[in-house]
Amino acid sequence: MKNNTFGQYFPGNSLLHRMDPRMKLIVTILYIVMIFCAKNVLSFAFLLLLTVFLILISRISVRIVLRSIRPIIFIVLFTVVFNIFLTGGTGEPLAAFWIFEIYREGIVRAILMALRVIILITGTGVLLTYTTSPIALADAIESLLGPLKKIHVPVHEFAMMMTIALRFIPTLIEETDRIMSALKARGADFSNGSIVKRVKALIPILIPLFVSAFKRAEELAVAMECRCYRGGEGRTKLHVLHYRFSDFVWLFFFVLFLVSVFLINAFSPIKIAY
């Protein structure tokens, strides 16, 4: 747990790493819109290609990217089963038993839906979480939501909270580790027993963790006040984000991709859809 990084960020210097975090947020949104707009086999094939391309230029190992599917494998399987059995179709069913009938449309739909979930997770992974440090992300959100300050949305406070949360995650992980070790040293057992017993065993961890988190929060608040913190008003920033030309090239391409998806949807010669 004493890693140099936490979360899922893998430091690097690829084209994706160097994109302005604000632009990454924007193109990620475009990417998600594309995925949900894709309607037929051809547009999905196009998105699959795009995703593979993004994974390759992110220079993140394919193994790591594929590993991100593991937690959602159940959702994927559920989607597949659900779609295979519950999609009605025209023409003869391919197979039938009891009350279920399987149609060709069902199978196509199942494959496309599974593909949709998988490219959604891996694509946003390489676009955003794997290649952007959490702190850059917090900065980007603060900057993008900046205009909302005018209607009194506490954007600065929100970003400050995110920064502090990120700053304290490693500290609290270490602390959790220490508390667990101390309890194990006094004979606590976290790995055996029924679910109820294991949940109960968490209480002695959570109580000291909360107590110390509150103490830390109090001390941090005093320390921040001592350093003249009085909200976002009149603050300057050491690092100011600057868009570069390449960021707009990315934007141009993603808009182009989105338009392409719409065009493929509309004029696809292959009429297999769901």
Added chain:
Amino acid sequence: MSFIEAEHVSFTYDDGTPESVPALRDMTLTIEEREYVAVLGHNGSGKSTFAKLLNLILLPTEGKLSVAGHTVSEEMSEDDVFAVRRQVGMVFQNPDNQMVATTVEEDVAFGPENLGIPHPELAERVSGALECVGMSAFARHAPHQLSGGQKQRVAIAGIIAMMPRCIVFDESTAMLDPVGRSEVMATMEKLNREQGITIIHITHYMEEAARANRIIVINDGELFMDGTPREVFSRAEELRSVGLELTQSGELIHELRLAGMADLPNDCLTEDECVEAILRAYRARNGGAS
């Protein structure tokens, strides 16, 4: 006017409630600019309360306190409060609980950012402060990649970047290993010597206190002693009565004096003085014999 002037200052936690606890009583003292003061006292003696009064985290419940030319009162404007705080920086005990940002340079920038320092001065202040504490090479590191002593030096840099006239160290060496402690001590002495920053160092370590120009001893919320290290450490029994001790050199001389070697001076502070005094006594006794 002195930099810090306290006249009959008292502070009571939860004042006016049944749980009220007097933490400081009737403190009267002044601290001049450029002084290097150590504050001693056992746990719960009111040392930290004293520190928190100096940069207005707490306000005195009684008496008159003025810091950096501002008279402290509840009616002070917020701008005045922050005018005092930017001149009296504070470094706390737990290095983890005073770092706000996720990289060293951004943490150092936090104070000046709050003051609204514009570019390029902001970046200059940050790099200058990091250089001053010898942490320039770590500018892009995350706080949890640093040792305790390094984190404290970053915390100091964060204060220096605000260009204060005084820095209060509230047991800032307590959680550090020997190397970390000597790094922090060296940094604070350098600031006092080279930049004339007033240093107020609250500590449990007698060896550290002995390095200051003046020691204030607080006991049960009251000013117990105030003098040069030499004066304070010559009153061994009184110090012990309030749960403190001498430096090891001082303890040794004190033991020897108690055992009848009355010709040893009672105000040895440093290792050098202690060695010299004992050698002198030894040679005086062995002079005829050898």
Added chain:
Amino acid sequence: MKNILELSHVSYLYSEKTPFEMQALHDVSVGFEEGCVTGIIGHTGSGKSTLVQMLNGLLRPSEGQVLLNGEDIWRKPKEITSVRYRVGLVMQYPEYQLFDETVRADIGFAPRNMGLSEKETEERVREAAEFVGLSESLLDKSPFDLSGGQKRRAAIAGVLAMRPEVLVLDEPAAGLDPRGRQEILGRLQEYRRERRASVIFVSHSMEDMAHYCDRLLVLNHGEVLMQGTVSEIFCDAEKIRSAGLFVPQVATVADRLRRAGVPLPEGLCTVESVSRELLSLLGKGGNAQ
């Protein structure tokens, strides 16, 4: 002297088989003598805390063995908890690990885990609390209402209630004032004497180490730099400094006096021993009048 605990060629890697792999201990072989107070010193990151967590099986060596009374503690990994009852470990800043509703219940956590009866648990709680100097009236308070020093003592009592043969503490006196330090460390010596137990503790204060320990272990970058009696270790000031540590001030004073011709024996490192030797010398020298 017999070794109660022994590490034999122990190495430890953090985050093994990941890009963040880091060696915390490298081929460490040490013995901890039965009935001794052994101090462990070393700079931050020297591997002290890792080593301490090896002793009661909180961490399992990547290589090598940990022997308790000559037996490998990992021979039956499922029974590691019984080792933890025999080797009591107090972690750093243990006051932040209190959790139960009352001090009594908190100290009783380990005895209950050991499967002791309510009556016996109660007896152990009272005994441990008394030993660390917590009065009966504090036992029914919430641990969060105690003062800092009392919390620390309650947390230590929580480990003493297991009646461990070996008591291991990671910086038990950190952050305390001189009187608090003396009280806690004095209690540890007392525990060793009353229970004929062995005590192992980590500290950054060389003065405390000189005063309270019989033997010392010096770690540097995850390896054993020195081990021996306190006098042996503090004789070699150069080597100690090379590990980012210091010898107690009074040891330097004694050393300088010796070099200046005062015939003091080597290896003096406490105020008591130096003043005793000096007094006997000067007494011999003639005119103490």
